[in-house]
Amino acid sequence: QVQLVESGGGLVQAGGSLRLSCAASASTFSVYNIAWFRQAPGEEREFVVVISSRGTSYYEDSVKGRFTISRDNARKMVYLQMNSLKPEDTAVYYCAADQDLTTAIMTSQRAYDYWGQGTQVTVSS
Numbered sequence: 001q002v003q004l005v006e007s008g009g010g011l012v013q014a015g016g017s018l019r020l021s022c023a024a025s026a027s028t029f030s031v032y033n034i035a036w037f038r039q040a041p042g043e044e045r046e047f048v049v050v051i052s053s054r055g056t057s058y059y060e061d062s063v064k065g066r067f068t069i070s071r072d073n074a075r076k077m078v079y080l081q082m083n084s085l086k087p088e089d090t091a092v093y094y095c096a097a098d099q100d101l102t103t104a105i106m107t108s109q110r111a112y113d114y115w116g117q118g119t120q121v122t123v124s125s
Helices: none
Strands: 002-008 010-013 018-024 033-039 046-051 055-058 067-072 079-083 090-100 119-124
Touching: 002 067, 002 090, 018 033, 033 055, 033 067, 033 079, 046 067, 046 079, 055 067
Parallel strands: 010 119
Antiparallel strands: 002 018, 018 079, 033 046, 033 090, 046 055, 067 079, 090 119
């Protein structure tokens, strides 16, 4: 069982930065792949980025070059540094965890067994 808690959301102007954090409770955190998804009002939840248990990452095209994911296994934390934020980045951001991912399914929310409660990010124009 894994519990995830996101933090770091807030209100920021376009072009600004935020760093989201995802704290995990799993005793074997290092074996989990961790992803960030986001959901804007009236929209489907969408994939943002994933970092594997080995530390490799994969980004959705619209955030490449602006967002950076990292993990600290000793602290059981995953971070999402978000720079050059745009109004279209406004959403609730969720972190999610799963042990068994393949390239084919890693962008699908159905692949993840554990979810946090989300943190709101609002980017004003």
